[in-house]
Amino acid sequence: MARQIIIDTDPGQDDAVAILLALASPEDLTVLGLTAVAGNVPLPLTQKNTRIVCELAGKPQMRVFAGCDAPLQRKLVTAEHVHGKTGLDGPQMDDPVMPLQPQHAVDFIIDTLRRAPSGTVTLCPLGPLTNIATAFLKAPDIIARVQQVVLMGGAYFEVGNITPSAEFNIFVDPEAAAVVFKSGVPLVVLPLDVTHKALTSTARIAAFRNMGTRVGTMVAEWTDFFERFDVQKYGSQGAPLHDPCVIAYLLRPELFSGRFINVEIETTGEFTLGMTVADWWGVSGRTANALFIGHVDEVGFFDLLTERISRL
Numbered sequence: 001m002a003r004q005i006i007i008d009t010d011p012g013q014d015d016a017v018a019i020l021l022a023l024a025s026p027e028d029l030t031v032l033g034l035t036a037v038a039g040n041v042p043l044p045l046t047q048k049n050t051r052i053v054c055e056l057a058g059k060p061q062m063r064v065f066a067g068c069d070a071p072l073q074r075k076l077v078t079a080e081h082v083h084g085k086t087g088l089d090g091p092q093m094d095d096p097v098m099p100l101q102p103q104h105a106v107d108f109i110i111d112t113l114r115r116a117p118s119g120t121v122t123l124c125p126l127g128p129l130t131n132i133a134t135a136f137l138k139a140p141d142i143i144a145r146v147q148q149v150v151l152m153g154g155a156y157f158e159v160g161n162i163t164p165s166a167e168f169n170i171f172v173d174p175e176a177a178a179v180v181f182k183s184g185v186p187l188v189v190l191p192l193d194v195t196h197k198a199l200t201s202t203a204r205i206a207a208f209r210n211m212g213t214r215v216g217t218m219v220a221e222w223t224d225f226f227e228r229f230d231v232q233k234y235g236s237q238g239a240p241l242h243d244p245c246v247i248a249y250l251l252r253p254e255l256f257s258g259r260f261i262n263v264e265i266e267t268t269g270e271f272t273l274g275m276t277v278a279d280w281w282g283v284s285g286r287t288a289n290a291l292f293i294g295h296v297d298e299v300g301f302f303d304l305l306t307e308r309i310s311r312l
């Protein structure tokens with residue numbers, strides 16, 4: 001049976017590819033709804049971009065909800081320097097026609113978890129954890145009902161991308177991340193350590209472009225745009241497809257490996273705010289709370305992504 005998921009997202013070109021991968025995989029995943037959060041760009045753009053991507057996938061019947069427009073306690077930090085002014089810079093996109101749902105994303109998450117049999121809904125956060133933490137704080141009873149939270153965020157060996165010590169999604173709302181990591185919910189973390197191994201290349205982008213479909217062309221143009229930032233910054237061969245790693249993990253967990261360890265979120269550090277203090281070497285004696293992924297079979301990952309995207 002297909003696994004039921006809610007995608008919580010802040011598109012972002014890599015979020016867009018993750019959403020496409022999920023929507024292309026109905027035999028494995030039932031997307032109950034998509035909840036937008038402020039992150040890469042402000043909420044009015046992330047909710048709009050989420051609808052653009054659903055329409056591009058040919059799924060205008062998907063339900064998209066707008067959530068929190070700012071972190072729990074801090075001013076929003078955005079990443080237009082990576083994703084462009086719209087969050088989805090690259091190809092020209094029309095405004096979506098499909099509606100935004102009237103319900104708040106946090107209430108949708110709470111209602112869905114309360115209605116579904118316990119342990120049957122997985123949350124997939126691809127942005128700052130504000131919506132998820134707000135739901136957990138507002139309705140703590142739902143925490144025990146979550147099957148798993150599988151999220152993109154944090155880093156250990158790669159340390160940080162938005163600051164020397166923090167990854168963007170965790171840095172934007174560290175208090176929200178702390179709520180989720182301390183909640184006791186079954187947690188799988190896809191950090192930069194993994195996503196920096198899932199790099200595009202000229203050949204991989206060409207494979208999308210050569211599909212000859214609208215979706216293939218969009219994915220090629222998005223990844224082309226997104227690539228310029230990482231190539232300049234890291235001197236790497238391509239752009240990391242961060243958020244698609246979450247969906248790929250759900251589809252083919254055997255492509256990934258990691259360790260079940262303790263991960264704490266730094267919320268007070270002067271230089272280390274938003275750091276994921278990951279006890280990879282098991283030296284703290286603290287209780288493990290997350291499966292922290294460290295490795296991906298990148299060839300298997302791109303084979304999967306290319307095959308699924310070609311269906312759309």
Ligand code: BDR
Pocket residue numbers: 012013014015040079082126127152161167168169242243
């Ligand atoms: C994360 O930050 C965003 O810019 C990406 O969409 C991804 O979710 C990577 O640090």
Ligand code: CA
Pocket residue numbers: 009010011012014015040126127243
């Ligand atoms: Ca994202």
